Amino acid sequence: MSNKITAKTITDSEFFYGHKACAGCGGSLAVRIALKVLGEGAISVLPAGCMSAVGFNYPHLCFSNNSIISTFAGTASMLTGVEAGARAVGIKNFKAVGLAGDGGTADIGIQALSGAIDRNDDILYICYDNEAYMNTGIQKSGLTPFGAKTTTTPSGENIHGNLRPKKNLFEIVAAHDIPYAATASIGNLPDFINKIEKASKIKGTAYIHVVAPCPIGWGIPVNETIEIARKMMDCGLWYLAEYENGKFKLNKNPSDFSSIEDYLLAQGRFKHLEAADIEILALQRDTKWATIRKNWNNIQEEL
Amino acid sequence: MSKPYLRPYQKPQKLSDYPLGTASEAGYLVTKNSGWRNERPIITDECINCLQCYLYCPDGVIFKTEDGLDIDYDFCKGCGICEKICPKQAIKMEVE
Numbered sequence: 232m233s234n235k236i237t238a239k240t241i242t243d244s245e246f247f248y249g250h251k252a253c254a255g256c257g258g259s260l261a262v263r264i265a266l267k268v269l270g271e272g273a274i275s276v277l278p279a280g281c282m283s284a285v286g287f288n289y290p291h292l293c294f295s296n297n298s299i300i301s302t303f304a305g306t307a308s309m310l311t312g313v314e315a316g317a318r319a320v321g322i323k324n325f326k327a328v329g330l331a332g333d334g335g336t337a338d339i340g341i342q343a344l345s346g347a348i349d350r351n352d353d354i355l356y357i358c359y360d361n362e363a364y365m366n367t368g369i370q371k372s373g374l375t376p377f378g379a380k381t382t383t384t385p386s387g388e389n390i391h392g393n394l395r396p397k398k399n400l401f402e403i404v405a406a407h408d409i410p411y412a413a414t415a416s417i418g419n420l421p422d423f424i425n426k427i428e429k430a431s432k433i434k435g436t437a438y439i440h441v442v443a444p445c446p447i448g449w450g451i452p453v454n455e456t457i458e459i460a461r462k463m464m465d466c467g468l469w470y471l472a473e474y475e476n477g478k479f480k481l482n483k484n485p486s487d488f489s490s491i492e493d494y495l496l497a498q499g500r501f502k503h504l505e506a507a508d509i510e511i512l513a514l515q516r517d518t519k520w521a522t523i524r525k526n527w528n529n530i531q532e533e534l
Numbered sequence: 535m536s537k538p539y540l541r542p543y544q545k546p547q548k549l550s551d552y553p554l555g556t557a558s559e560a561g562y563l564v565t566k567n568s569g570w571r572n573e574r575p576i577i578t579d580e581c582i583n584c585l586q587c588y589l590y591c592p593d594g595v596i597f598k599t600e601d602g603l604d605i606d607y608d609f610c611k612g613c614g615i616c617e618k619i620c621p622k623q624a625i626k627m628e629v630e
């Protein structure tokens with residue numbers, strides 16, 4: 232227990248620094264913390280998306296560990312190659328880590344990810360989920376939630392934003408019988424840190440899905456990134472869980488939820504929602520939690 | 535402790551000055567982000583050194599010193615996350 236990495240013990244070194252992400256960017260916090268846990272042995276692969284766009288602007292290069300941009304679809308396949316290559320030339324103590332957006336993971340990159348898990352390559356794949364294609368101006372991805380307004384799911388009189396529910400990528404990944412998968416949020420960094428630490432020691436493929444709000448795309452003030460991530464968990468629209476040894480485990484099982492309306496209406500992308508739309512989201516939430524509580528191993532761990 | 539840091543940059547004068555291929559030196563910074571900021575966070579004496587601001591700063595610009603914390607204003611964007619997260623309201627935002 233006591234050898235957990237904390238704010239006190241985590242390395243003072245910064246591996247993602249001076250980057251050009253917008254002020255208050257959640258994705259940049261996820262990348263920063265992941266690399267602090269993994270250390271200089273991390274070889275990071277970033278596909279097209281905000282984090283590569285803000286990190287690599289030659290000659291201004293914001294990663295101090297070895298890092299490379301992959302094709303949009305190819306995070307996982309490049310990870311496979313990096314891992315095999317580093318091993319072949321005798322590099323020791325490295326971790327091939329992917330840092331990819333929700334679009335790059337749940338949509339265009341899902342085939343490469345599925346293949347890597349199928350081969351059980353020794354890599355860590357981290358998806359920072361800001362719930363849309365942010366780098367190209369806020370288009371809907373497979374991880375955009377129901378009701379959210381994006382440039383490709385506008386809200387008007389008849390249609391109120393995105394019509395489809397958020398893909399459950401954590402369970403899609405787990406369904407491969409992956410050695411380790413987890414959900415996380417930048418609203419709870421101690422939990423995220425523990426999971427990266429745990430995942431880095433897994434032999435085989437590990438996957439972490441971390442929610443990382445984008446103030447621009449979500450329509451919130453830049454100082455509310457952490458707060459909104461916490462509200463999302465408190466109202467039950469996100470949960471902290473793990474999949475390991477073939478079993479799902481809920482890390483936190485709240486006795487009651489805070490107001491889903493408070494969470495939604497604090498964001499520009501949901502401002503247009505009507506009571507009936509919010510009802511749909513609340514119903515989806517309740518159905519999901521009922522299934523989780525019935526079927527998963529709900530041991531509450533101290534986070 | 536190490537992190538990417540500011541270094542001089544000479545614009546390539548001729549073709550051979552350009553890097554071979556797309557790979558180049560890691561952690562090589564040439565521009566500051568301080569101009570993005572409207573407000574500057576100031577850590578006051580109320581600070582109890584709980585390190586929450588250090589942990590949650592998206593830019594990683596709050597750093598530990600011998601007697602507490604300091605901020606690298608070259609790269610702080612003034613987002614105010616540190617002010618919000620502080621349990622002691624020990625960070626004040628000052629208009630630039």
Ligand SMILES: Cc1ncc(C[n+]2csc(CCOP(=O)(O)OP(=O)(O)O)c2C)c(N)n1
Nearest residue numbers: 279280281303332333334335363364365366
């Ligand atoms: C094959 C291909 N299609 C489209 C693009 C354009 N593109 C670059 S970044 C991006 C959006 C990335 O979204 P996401 O993966 O969610 O990351 P985010 O920008 O939100 O961090 C798109 C569509 C591309 N680079 N390559």
Ligand code: SF4
Nearest residue numbers: 252253256281365445
């Ligand atoms: S658009 Fe959003 S995800 Fe992209 S850099 Fe800005 S805040 Fe971060």
Ligand code: SF4
Nearest residue numbers: 581582584585587620
């Ligand atoms: S969050 Fe506040 S009290 Fe804690 S270290 Fe930062 S300034 Fe000090």
Ligand code: SF4
Nearest residue numbers: 591610612613614616
């Ligand atoms: S204002 Fe933002 S960038 Fe500056 S120190 Fe605070 S959290 Fe970091």
Ligand SMILES: [Mg+2]
Nearest residue numbers: 332333363365
């Ligand atoms: Mg995205």
